[in-house]
Amino acid sequence: MLLSAYDFLSKGNLEENLHSKSKEKSVLPWEVRFQIAVGVAEALNYLHNECPKPVIHRDVKSSNILLTEDLEPQLCDFGLAIWGPTTASFLMDTDVVGTFGYLAPEYFMYGKISDKIDVYAFGVVLLELLSGRKPIGLETTKGQESLVMWAKPKLESGNLKSMLDPNLDGSIDEAQMHRMALAAKLCLTQAARSRPTMNQILSILNGEEGKLECRKQDDSESQDDNDDEVYPDSSAESHLNLAFLDVNDNSTSFSSLDQSSPLSVEEYLKKRWSRSSSLE
Template identity: 55%
Template sequence: MDQKPGWPLLRTTTLATPVVQHQTRKVSVVNWVMSLPERFPNLTSQQSFCDSQLKDILKETNKWFSYDVLKTATSDFSSENLIGKGGCNEVYKGVLEDGKEVAVKILKSSGKEAVNDFIQEVRIISSLSHQNISPLIGICVHYNDLISVYNLSSRGSLEEALQGKHVLGWEERFQIAIGLGKALDYLHNQCSNPVIHRDVKSSNVLLSDEFEPQLSDFGLSMWGSNSCGYTIQRDVLGTFGYLAPEYFMYGKVSDKVDVYAFGVVLFELISGRTTISYDSPRGQESLVMWAIPMIEKGDARELLDPNISGSLEEAQFQKTVLAARCCLTRAATHRPNIREILKLLRGEDEVEKWVKKVEEDEDCFDDDEVYPNSNKDLHLSLAMLGIEDNDSVSVGSLERSSRSIFSSSSSQELQS
């Protein structure tokens, strides 16, 4: 079936009208779900629902928390302990009785779909074990609140670190890039059931005291496929500035959407800029649309965060720039997988090979994942990011030849 670029992000949400309104207001979502005989015929209590759906998922390392324990740990979920807030989520800092600091994430559920999504998130995160993925400590189900508990990151998120007073050095940034790449390689290539995160961004990368990154928040994650295909999602979810073109234009999901988002994070690490900056000059609000023309003009050095002090390994920097550029290839079929990107970052692949690959992909406009070369479609993609069009930027410029991706002097340094 032919697909046309559109607005899959726009959707209409309707609320089911309860049969007996005053009764549904008095029961939790869990109890409401249990009352559906065709789906849960044998469940008679909240505990039996939790047991049947979650207990067999959780490993011995995970535990069930009572609501009172978490309430005490967070000082009754006080505003002083609120460390994060989203559309349906709130995250609180908490301290357990043994002194362990935790992050308590509360999902305010609004129906059985939210319950199923929570079960899916728990199922996926409980199956994972990697040093660069934030592990689930436990859960709690309390009426309409679906709660998950994680270790509290001592240094907060990568987003906070990049925008904070302490300036990350280049070596720290590069190690964060490698660690995040390893986490994605684990999800895509080492799990028995591949996992697509779907919300890779700097605010979902937590940092330890040693600046070891841990990928977190698997609320949008989904099982991938062992084949090389993709699935279609009618409802496109994620964060503006990180969404791959084939995803927000067509709803196509594969592990390549994580690779694209990883490229955006690499640009954040390189530049210290946010994905969307309304304080920037006209035409430079988007990090990606500001960075790529710089690279194509051979001005990659201009991307470097001016706040970085100390030594900088030039070859390492240039490989990171090239890796980011390759991740942002518009057509998913031509976009490298995360293992290839890791090899490039680690120096296990020749840089010249990847420069040539970018050049060869420049004319790949016949792929149905690549939107047409027109100002109308450029304006559409920019509107999705919440920024204005700029006549000086064209779609063609986003995939132009990377022959000048490095200046001649930089290329010599790479070969030395």
């Protein structure tokens, strides 16, 4: 039996600190949130680009980010981690693992694995840091359960302040906010091939102007609407079984969906929310 031992970190994890309703938990100030974003980006960049052999974490989420006494992030739980591909751009695996709300579309729909699935999941973590909302909020307004679906229109329109965590009470660094929002938007690009690397995301967060302007230009020239990675005609139920385990849903299985035409990720999720009576 293999065991992993970690230092005890009394501050708990990021999920608890962002979403706990306990009065004992204080609001994470903006400077700490930005510090966490940069720290996790550095960790992922190390795994993807600086390890002797690339590593894909496969379960990047706020509950897997522990906080030290100084509120510095520690990426943990490598139980699902695998070696990244070195002779191909991606791996294939129909046994999809991870946490719904953080799964990249090409992974839960096609079973494609690359370091870009960690990039996507990191984008969701950035949205959590910005908004204070959970990836899947069963207590939110119907139709706004998905954090990604709720945030994307705001990211596209540049209406960033409307998505900020109200607990921050406006106490933010606007330049950092814009960099974090841009990084989140790019991380959540639907097509994996158009998603930036963690090295590029780290550069954006650090405000390296040359790369920042380059990514802004690339982003304006390549929109999600032009992506051709849409829902496959054949059943992908095996890819989605795990994805929805975290959602209390008494509705019919995925295979009962009308698959006469491909669906985008957003269309699929909207259809799922609309037919689920248990998400209220």
